[in-house]
Amino acid sequence: MIRAVFVAFVFLAASLVPAAAMNIERVVSPGGIEAWLVEEDSIPLIVMDVAWKGGSASDPAEKSGTANMVSSLLDEGAGDLDAAAFQARLEDIAARMSFSAESDNFTASLSTLAEHRDEAFRLFALAISEPRFEDDAIERIRAQIGVVIARNSDRPEWIASDSWYKTALGDHPYARAPEGTAETLRAITRDDLMEFKRRVLARDNLKISVVGAISPVELGPLLDRTFGALPEAADLPELEPAALPEGGQTIVVERDFPQSVILFGMQGLARDDEDFIPAFIMNYMLGGGSFSSRLMEEVRVKRGLAYSVSTYLSPLDRAAFYFGEAGTKNERVGETLAVVRRELARMAAEGVTQEELDDAKTYLTGSYPLRFTTNRSIASQLLGIQVENLGIDYVDRRNSLIEAVTIEDISRVAKRLLKPENLIVTIVGKPNLSPDPNLPEDGDMRPAAPGHPGDVPL
């Protein structure tokens, strides 16, 4: 076949490690604050990404949404600047500053033109050290978040996600929406916001990455000026581990959408589990690898059941999930789920072929440099590596970790993870759950387990 013409190009890309062109420096300020820096002078931009351990999962139950509210208020006035003045200053120098409360981490990002570096970092320091939390700003942000909460419940993707977490985790903090509920949002006071800032925005739980037109010598003192006023130690509550229930469930939330939104999930793996890298590769072959994945082939390409079907690992600090999602017209939901369950079972029983594994490796190793093409994305990668404690040499080691995985590793991890009988499935729409009669029976097309309080039990 003439295909050989193209196959000739196909070879391992492992030699292409981003670090070949990229030098990550560990910069420690005179005051002892550490950051990872990639100096990059070809564009007059600087990006800084920051993470503090401690996110929305540490909100008290009756005040859930506190971390998120803080993330919305830090740039609403700080130091001697009220909200309007603060934001006008940011726009005058075209700096971009954002904060976000994730489950386990509170994150920040600052982008600035190199010529306005000092002023941008000064504003950032004010935001994290001296936020004003003024009453009018608090009430305005509270109202805006209230609209987000209300609008979320109109979105099928959000409903499916919320329903999944509630079903799987009950009242564990991970099951709560980061924005909180209308009720908990009302309960948050200025003292709660101050308390969160004091507990979480400290120096001993802080990771920083900086990329752009700045030297290590310049960055050191700047780190002290930016973070030096924070308290030395954070005070974080201990979070209980979250366990998934045994046995699967299917929850339908009836809404009048012509396309059902399907979210399915089960136990995943912690990021520091020794099987995480094999699981990561396995996921590529199952549903993470777009048109190279089995689910895309079976669900979309062969049967035209969905525009999108994918799976992904979601490791948190105290829980780990393995998720998948698809959207398909109501009539064919049962058929889609049957195909998904069958593919999970098939990979658990039979593993993968050597060719699939080889292809996955060449993609995952060869595409790694694509994550390091912009200052923005490099900063994000370096922060993630720090948050997961993977080590400053991880960028150099990472592709060899992928290369070392064998077909036996994949079989082991597939058996360990892929348990269709444990799938928790949430569906938003008006689904027909009966599988297509033309599909071969293989025992995995189990009907939904009965009886879940709340939405429609099946």
Place this chain on the structure above:
Amino acid sequence: MAARHWRRCRIIKPVRGRVPRLRYLAALPFAALLLAVGFGLIFGGSGRAAGAPPESFTLENGMNVLVIPDHRAPVVTHMVWYTVGAADETPGKTGLAHFLEHLMFKGTEKIAPGEFSRIVARNGGQDNAFTHYDFTAYFQVIAKDRLPLVMEMEADRMTNLVLSDAEVLPERDVVMEERRMRIENNPVAALQSDMSAALYGGHPYGRDIIGHMEEIAGLTTEDAIDFYARFYTPNNATLIVAGDITADELRPLAEKYYGGIAERAPTFKRDRAEAVWPQEDVRLERRDPRVTQATWLRFYPAPSHRKAPEADVPAFAVLAEILGGGTTSRLYRALVVEQGIASGVQSWYEGNRLDDGKFGVYGLPRVGGDLAALKNSIEAEISRLLEGGIGDEELARAKTVIAASAIYARDSQRTMAYAYGEGLMTGLTVGQIHEWPELVRRVEREDVMRVARLIFENNPSVTGELLPGDNS
């Protein structure tokens, strides 16, 4: 914690270069509408720091080539843009341009069905494609040493596509699912469809890019082949490569892989009817039982970048920024901060069309708030701007923000390739795109007031209101 959003978007709206500054926009169901901001906000060189414009040349068969060097990483973005889009479909066959875009992944004489993306992936690359009203484009992001591979494959599918019903029919189902996801499942998107139809009259910009459901359902393999044979020809295509490459390196590769493809159809010259703008204000009310929170939107007729006088184009962008760009804008200050009646409000100029553009404003009321008050306040702010003019400080700030977004755009080779491609496909020249920040810098107060009167005076608009409840 929310489920991740859908990836692999095959229809995209123009990239918005600025991070949405308006709080909570990203969390809202129709944030996508704000992706529709013109090249004004995304684009340009920095004027001062960008240096020479990207080099371009034309192959003997008429294919245009543009090179945008960025040597930070050994990676390239390779794109082929065809001068044909959803607005070029014949009536009754809406959705055909986008359907063909999906089918371009189905194989050629040399590449088995589905293998195209797999070969790219095996080589560590990522690929995708997108369809808009005026263009369709295909791209790969890949290590520099694999550029010849993707060029050979892209050149191959320019003329050697092989389609059969076995591949085409399931893909038609996929496209219908895509439409359900984007429009039927999304009440704000459905409202915007109706509003675009009302704004553009019979002009094809009033149709959905993805096509009408019943017409998608009727598309055939033969339709796709005919469309392909008519429009996919090198004299109707533009190659853009951004990343670790120079013009000297690219030229021989372009000649080798694309230069040998013979013209197989005449160069496409468009002959579209003019938009028929509304003669009086139109108000569309849509009630939807799936919705609990109301949304207010308005579209005003506006010229495109191509059709507007040169001094007006950056002035439209500055006007959108001053009126409703970020948190210091007039609408945000008045409705969100001072009056407390909105949770979000924004305005934008969408000039990235070959024919006509639009100027948009939208607002979200607070929980329990009503749309009448929101609309009155927006209109009051517009009147205040028309009567009282604008200040030096807000003018300077808007220009700073827009010019800086040109520098931010340079961080991404993909963004740069997209911005130049979109500009070229909608009638701009490389020089005009490159000079954008300088044009913004020259905007004077009178320019902004002139285009404000153009938009807001004697210019009937289309207003859309999405409300909870039953449509019946």
